[in-house]
Amino acid sequence: MTRPTSSGTASLLLALLLRAPRTGAAEGAFRTADDCLACHNGLATPSGLDYSFGYDWRPSMMANAARDPYWHAGVRREVSDHPSARAAIEAECSRCHMPMANEEARAAGGKGEVFANLVVGAIGRAPTLAQDGASCASCHRIEKEKLGTKESFTGGFVIAGGAQAIYGPYKVDAGRTRIMRSATDLVPTEAKHLGESELCATCHTLYTHSLGPKGETLGTLPEQVPYLEWKASAYAGTRSCQSCHMPAVPGKVAISSVLGVPREGVLGHDFRGGNFLMPRILARFREEQGVTALPQELAAASMRAVEHLQGQTAKLSIPRAELRGGALVAEVAVANLAGHKLPTAYPSRRAWLRFAVRDASGKLLFESGALEERGSIKGNDNDDDPRRFEPHHLEITHAGQVQIYEAILGDVRGTVTTGLLTGVRYLKDNRILPRGLDKARAAADIAVRGAAERDPDFVGGGDRVRYRVRLPASAPTPLSLEVALYYQPIGYRWASTLAGYRSAETGRFVDYYKAMRGATAVRVASSTAVVPAPSSRPSD
């Protein structure tokens, strides 16, 4: 080996000194939301309405998709039921609940994991990406490729490996592009598909494969298909998912707090939906779940969900109520205002009618569908006995009957189940159809199941239920009727079934559910009517 000459050393030193300065290196395909907050928080309309994307997203179910203790318990339950399919279950579930970690694991030739990434405060790229849930970069990096096709469902979205494009609905000029690229390595790129329902459909159209005892596939279950329901409704082509769940901020506003320029039609990022319960649970147990949103943000998210449910979901009316032959006969009409079934998606959700009759003194004469403190519905067969379920009713005649709009899963033997990978079909699906969805022509995946199929009043846009209640002859009139539509994101049976599993995740969630006593359901819509004495009522 020759000794370098002094002139050689000097040349080397000079070359080192003259080399171009290094710039920041990209860390990987994804950035966590933390890297986006700085520029996409601090956004407010001239009237003071804060629409900061970070604040709005942080308490949402999207942000907390990986911290959702019900999801943890659900995955644990499925893994316990089907231990041989554990890796496949974790890979499939993490695809949409931990999309960034899942994508990076796949890119590295592995599979997405759930439980390895659940440790609160865990250090490392995978758990950090995992716990960021459905984060900014996971949606804004989805390519247009395959969107709307069956291939794109069940987390079949495509993220271009290595590319640094991050999509949004607006064209960004060169100067602002450089700002974003320099801070994040991402290049803002105009793409209209971000505002289309087909983007949401990639995760919110989910088919599960029912498994037998040896892990063999027994069938395919459309576990949640709100996109397909929407597509068969009158809303397809006129209203997108985003238009309701990400309502536009009024006026022209900026999308960035850093040199933002006013733009029309900026979508809010609170992802409002019907799940008011989980933000409440996360607020109460935020330390245990490693939640970054502040308690007041979670409370606001829960309130937003309740407002959304009460303002845009359903309408109730009592078009007919009369006393006839010693019996009260009333018709209750429920209108679904949503662009999909009500309730929709994950089958733990249910809506039901509470119908009550009081006499002139206020005494309760009849009640169907009372909410019990533990979260069960009085008179619901399924809450009393997991092997049975409450059928769809055309007419309700006694307090033991209750009209519940829900999906009931059955296994290969037709037994009621709440196991997603055990269920092969729906024994009952009377979730209220959106306007325009014709049940006679509905595809099998969104079909009505059970007695509602034969109910002529159960049509696209709503349902009508008749109450025929025999009352004491001595009951002082006029009678007052109260009807309310209640909504519960996690039905009692879906929660209580988990108590039968011995694991930290299931036990924790059951405890949480119990802690939410009396707060697991909200009233979505209501209506009242007064029924006069028979002599004073108008004739038919």
Add this chain to the structure above:
Amino acid sequence: MTARHLLTLLSLLVLVVPALAQGAPRSGAEVYRQACASCHASDGRGAPRQVTGIEAIPDFTVCAFVTREPNPDWYAVAHEGGPVRAFAQTMPAFGGALSEAEIKGALDHIRAFCPSKHWPRGDLNFPRPLFTEKAFPEDEAVLSTRVASKGQGEVMSKLVFEKRVSARGQLELIVPFGFRDVEGTGWRPGLGDIALGTKWALLHSLRTGTILSLAGEVILPTGRKDQGFGKGTTVFEPFLSFGQILPGHTFLQLQVGAEIPTQTSVAEPELFWRAVVGISLHQGFGRLWAPMIELLAARELEGDKPIPWDLVPQLQVTLSRRHHVRLAGGVQIPLNETETRKPQVVFYLLWDTFDGTFFAGW
């Protein structure tokens, strides 16, 4: 109206209308509010992590931070983003979105977050010459070495620790050490005369580009005089340091002082003066090269020894991206008495301790 008048009027319209259409240029405060405030907060203290997702954002109201670095460094970070100075990537590059005037306006606004006028601005912190003491109070550690190229063998180094103690003040510790070819005994290691010093910026003005400091050192007789490592007596060294910004990124630094030994029988008192001119050459937004030429002289107060004059051409260059580690080297060339005084190679490695650990910021 003649055709010439019409043409003039049209020309004016062509020039004026686009300018009016663009509107008045944004003030520094406005640019700060629109581009910086979302992270740095409108009061400059930095928005909390919950808001920005960023762990630590500097507090612009801390004068020690906001006054310290020269404008080109701030401008580079604002224009090119944090990584250009090895800071966080979360600091974006505004170079494509803001004009030079807008960035400079925002920087003026940021500088104004320091409510005190006592802190000299970093633009008065000129590159450190090999001999002339800077006027700017600093937080630095410097290892400098002098190697005699001819004559009696000598490799002497000194470690200099400078610590800023207030807006204008600085304390200093100097520890010399090295090897000398001691006649008759060969090469000997030794500790030199350890010195304690202080500095106070008497006046500074960014408007005039001037800084003047009064400083003093007490040099203790910790080095062996018989081996050439020390003077054998305590020496007081008061001096004035002056710096001046000159046009075209050039600068002038002066130092005038005296060495006053407590025992004049052991060491001669002397006056010394040093001057340096140099230029700061930026390699784009990256490395800073500062060629300088220094003139040194000293005169013993007693006796009639001639004044030794030396010229020191030198070059300082930033090594780290943060510019907090720098290397300088030059040759001290005697201009007279060349029979007894030989050229010496001098170089130093400098670490600005305020800007992070030695190994950070590369």
